[in-house]
Amino acid sequence: MLTVTDLTMRFGGLTAVDRLSFEARPGDITAVIGPNGAGKTTVFNCVTGFYRPSSGGIALRHADGASFELARMPGHRIAARAKVARTFQNIRLFAGMTVLENLLVAQHNTLMAATGFGVVAILGPGRYRAAERAGIEKARHWLDRIGLTDRANDPAGALPYGAQRRLEIARAMCIDPVLLCLDEPAAGLNPRESEELNQLLLGIRDGGCSLLLIEHDMGVVMRISDHIVVLDHGKKIADGTPGEVRTDPAVIAAYLGEGDEEDAA
């Protein structure tokens, strides 16, 4: 699925990620954890094309055998071609647009192709009508799954925080990703919302989409992850199932031993 090899990212003199290698297997929920400043979000930004790595490779292979070298693709192509979707730590919805429109924007490339690249469809309905109906149906499917169908016509910015988180995930799913990258999806959620999120993520995994997850909430991580990669100071210090990682001495040291007590929660 996703193979990261010797990934290094330097910002000036600071090495944020240092020769990191790990693998995310298809159909798995892979979590990347680590204390603050360990380089988790940097890894994410490299995988999703927001940063260009200083060196190293990020290879993605689809189930049909097509493979992509993400480190060398322009940002928007990673979503459009390689089908890697992401959410953001600080929610980035199109706040002024409605919930439904947010989900339609995510299907931009599919819908755009149906318009004859914007020109033809101005003149006549053509096959764009059908494409848009299909797009709205897909949006409705995701709205039903995240329980926001009745808010479809409200501005996304007017939703409560937890609903915005779910909507951002639904929006990412509307690009039909093979790999969904979530940057702290449980941040700021109450226990009930957090549990709903777990169910949503497990549902997405069972639907055939692999997940890559950064999370601070150990409850979420331990319960839903199939595989955990632990980072500290840009290096991988452990890699394995939740059970293995929990008892790994290096992980315990990183979380409890070196003055990073706050992150243990």
Next chain:
Amino acid sequence: MRPAVRDAVLSALIALGLFAPMVGLVLSNGEQGLELHGRPLAAAVVVALVFFGRLGMHLWTHRPGHEARTIRKSLKVPAGTSKFLAPALLAAAVLLPLTGSRYYVDLGTLVLTYVMLGWGLNIVVGLAGLLDLGYVAFYAVGAYSYALLAETFGLGFWTCLPLAGILAAFAGILLGFPVLRLRGDYLAIVTLAFGEIIRVVLINWVELTHGPNGITDIPRPTLFGLRFSMDDGDDTVAGFFGIEAETIQRVIFLYYVILALALLTNWVTLRLRRMPLGRAWEALREDEIACKSLGINVTNTKLTAFATGALFGGFAGAFFATRQAFISPESFTFIESATVLAIVVLGGLGSQLGVALAALVMVGGLEMLRDLLSTIGEQMGSELFSGLAGELPTYRMLIFGLALVVMMVLRPRGLVSGRTPTARL
């Protein structure tokens, strides 16, 4: 009462400081060159207006039982007004030439030109959220494209109209490339510079553009090959239909041409808004990074916004050239960009109806006000009013600024705020 008076006196003092030089002094051509005259009465009137206005406002907002923000609330237009306001405006626009008044048709043409420019700029600023302070550049490119194509190759208006639009769209893409990475203030500065560059090039590239002298004798548009002309040839409209030739026929024809062009702009914008491209523009305005994460090609989306906005600016420019029959770089100064942008902001970013209303008020209203003042001046034989009428164009920017400040206080999101969703479940 005392704080109200103190407040009013303070405001009047500020007004005195501002308006004593701006209104109280006037330059005129005298026998020995420019002469400076005092005009204390006019300044006194303005200061008195500010004093009593401020006093009244203070008393009104501090009267017993007054709730804060009632002014803003009372300005709330009932929902659905736009449903019948837009068709009513359209009907009025279509029927206007029936008045047969050259004054109104000319004024209508002017207003519609600004409506069209406003709608064009609205694509760039209102939908895609790219602050463009140099929109006049595309207007100029359109105007000069038509004028030069007509002069050099003898092409007619209807052949040149699409060409002028396409050339302006290319100019839009040309501007788009260097500014792709810029946002907000930085983008505004570069677009401002672009507008000035085009104007300076027009002034200095004398071999091509005739420099500051401009281009004269730009051909008028034809109606399916028929000219509007006072001679009674078979190829004139009057000769063909066997009616008497009158200048107003051409004026009315030009009016309908700009009406059609403006409606085309509106139609294309409304259609595009409901399409993926228009949604991508709005998404770009909301969050560029999120767009990228969804696989939207931000570069292309921005360029299409610039190109589409410029296309309509170019159409408007070609129309301007054919209407005036004369263009020079002087018509394409920064003030034009500022006016169009002010119209878009006053109208409410992204609102088609708002832009039309703002253009009507700011361009049409101002002209009518000038007319009204000069009529009053003539009727009462008052120097003051006719003097003010003559100077009103000078105060145009001042009135624009005032309107913007008032709007900022009362309706911060423009005349028509609120946006219609492009799809519903």
